[in-house]
Structure formats: C-alpha cells, structure tokens
Amino acid sequence: MHQFHFFPSRQMALYVGKMFLIRTFAILIALVLVLQTLDLLGESGKILAVPTNSDADVWRYVGLRLPQIVARFLPFSVLLGTILTLITLNQNSEVVAMKASGMSAHQVLAPLFVAALLVAGISFVFNERIVARASATLAGWQKIEYAEVPRETGVRTNIWAREGNDLINAGEVRGVGRSVTLTNVAIYQRTGGGLTGIIRSPRAVVAGDGWQLADATRFVVRSGEVVPLGTITAGRGVRPDQFTLTNIDGDALPFWSLRAVIADLKAAGRPTAALEGVLWHKISGPLSAVLMPLLGAVAAFGLARSGKLFVRAIIGMALGFTYFVADNFALAMGDLGAYTPFLAAWGPFLLFMLIGEMILVRTEE
Secondary structure (H helix, E strand, O other), rough: OHHHHHOHHHHHHHHHHHHHHHHHHHHHHHHHHHHHHHHHHHHHHHHHOOOOOOHHHHHHHHHHHHHHHHHHHHHHHHHHHHHHHHHHHHOHHHHHHHHHOOOOOHHHHHHHHHHHHHHHHHHHHHHHHHHHHHHHHHHHHHOOOOOOOOOOOOOOEEEEEEEOOOOEEEEEEEEHHHHOOOEEEEEEEEEEOOEEEOOOOOOOEEOOEEOOOOOOEEEEOOOOOEEEEEEEEEOOOOOEEEOOOOOOOOOHHHHHHHHHHHHHHOOOOOOOOOHHHHHHHHHHHHHHHHHOOOHHHHHOOOOHHHHHHHHHHHHHHHHHHHHHHHHHHHHHHHHHHOOHHHHHHHHHHHHHHHHHHHHHHHHHH
C-alpha cells in the first residue's frame, strides 16, 4: 500500500525533512562565516585605504557581500546537508527500516525533495529582493575603488558609441528613448585608423536619424585650428539606445527587470543571447537545490551490500560538485554564444537529473 503514496508516513516525512533543513542551514552558516572572514581579510585593506572610509564602511561591505556568498553557496549547503542527513539515517539503520516497511527509494527521498523545493523558493525570493540589489550596489562601489558613491540620479556618465570609424563620447546621458539628451559630447573623426578631427558640443539631442549638436566646434588635427560650426547634425545612424542600453549586468537585475531590458534590447536589434541565459538561470539556479537529494542519494542506498559508507558519500559529493562545474561551464559557453540560452541555463540541470535517476535505479536493482 505504501508504494501508492508519495508520503507513506506524515510523521516520517516531517522527521526527515526537519533533519535535512537543520543540517543544510547549519552548514550554510558555517560556510558563510568562514568565507566572509577570508573575503574580508583581502578587501578590508582596500576599503580602509580610502581616507574618508572607516570601520562603518567595512561593515557596509560585509552587508553587501554577505548576500552574494549566501546565494552562491546555498546549493553547496543543500548538497552537503543531503549527504549528512542520509549518512545519519544509514548509521542509525533507519533507511533499512524504511525499506523493510515497503518504501521505495523515491519515497525515502520524497521529504528531501519537498524540503529542497522550499529552499529553492526561498533562494529565488532572496536573490530577487536582496542579492540583485546588493550586487548592483557593490559593483558600483567597487568600480570607484570603494570611494564615496555619488547620489543616484539616473544619469549615466562617460558613455561611448561608434559610428563607422568615428567614436562618440558623451560625458553625461539623461533620459530614455528619443528624449535622450547628451552633454559634453566629443566625436573623434578617424580616417584610415588615424585621427583627423574632433567635434565638440556642450549638448546634443535626437534629430531625425542623427543628433543635433548645439554650439559645435571642430578641432582640425592637421592644422591645429579650432573651427566654429554652430548648430549641426552629426552621428547619423547612432540610436539613442546605444547610449542608454550599455553594460547590462544580468546578475544585478531581478528577473522581471532583466526580462524588460532584454525586450528593449531585442526591439533595438541588439544581441541578447547571453542575457537570456542569465535570465533563465535565475530559475534553474535555485532549482538546483531540488537536484541535490537525487545526486546525494548514492549515500543512502546499497550500503547493506557494500558497507562502504564513506566511499558512497564521496561519490555523492563528487556528483554534486561536477554538476556545479558543468553549470558554470555552460553559462560561460552561453556568454560566448556557443550554447543557446536554454541549453546554457537548463542543460546541466536536465543532464544530471537523468544521471541521478540512472544511478538511483541501478543502485536499487
């Protein structure tokens, strides 16, 4: 009768699930404390090297870095928590008792799957609400080498675009769409790889398929003269999104915000494959927690025949860590365009799910 129920015993499911969650989060806390301490030893000197910084800025760094470490090592903690839970159940002969009562391998693991799904949900919400914001803030702080961060105004600074051989630099970019305004504009005109002139203007706005530059001047490299041009139109073919949709960090954006940015990039005809891989990995990444009980299950079954508990635990850890290596490799291939976004985000997950199921079935046989 037990074979027809996902949870043959509510009491047993709560017992195993509670054991798994306690061990998972205990391991996570231990890992985070050690890794945050090691990370802080390397970064505290850089933070305090800035004259205006103090101990408060060190603690600010900890507050921004801690969510990243938690998000990165939560799946590792789930893997180790799974293996430790199954080892404990084996040492107490509880797996043998479950099997003797008629429970299948999947029924023994069912509480772990449900608890891991809960962890995956918590991980997704944590990434969306906390990690993305912390990553964006920390990345901006590190770009200016832990100096004082200017107040966020929505203004982008020092943005570059290209028109054929010419390079366009805008000191500041304000607005979105066709209401974009550029200030402190410089157009570096090049011929045959050499600089021939520099057009400068204090302000530029969208005009037709180009940009209207007010009070423009041109520096002629050959003669060294500065020629006043007045109001001119330049940069034909340069779109406003080339100044506003630059340097998108997918990890620093929540799922729905990143999805909207990808839609804007697609509408502008920009490549989005790498960002789409990051987008879908925001789902497959947290869901990897559900995969860990399957990969760590080798530590639970077949022990009565071999008795090599330690070896099976090592095999379970090796499977889990191999998955993380394959997952990072697939994301890297997605960034390079070698993998499609779906394959980069979901390929390792589906592959190791099949491997885990195969090992579990063969172990049971």
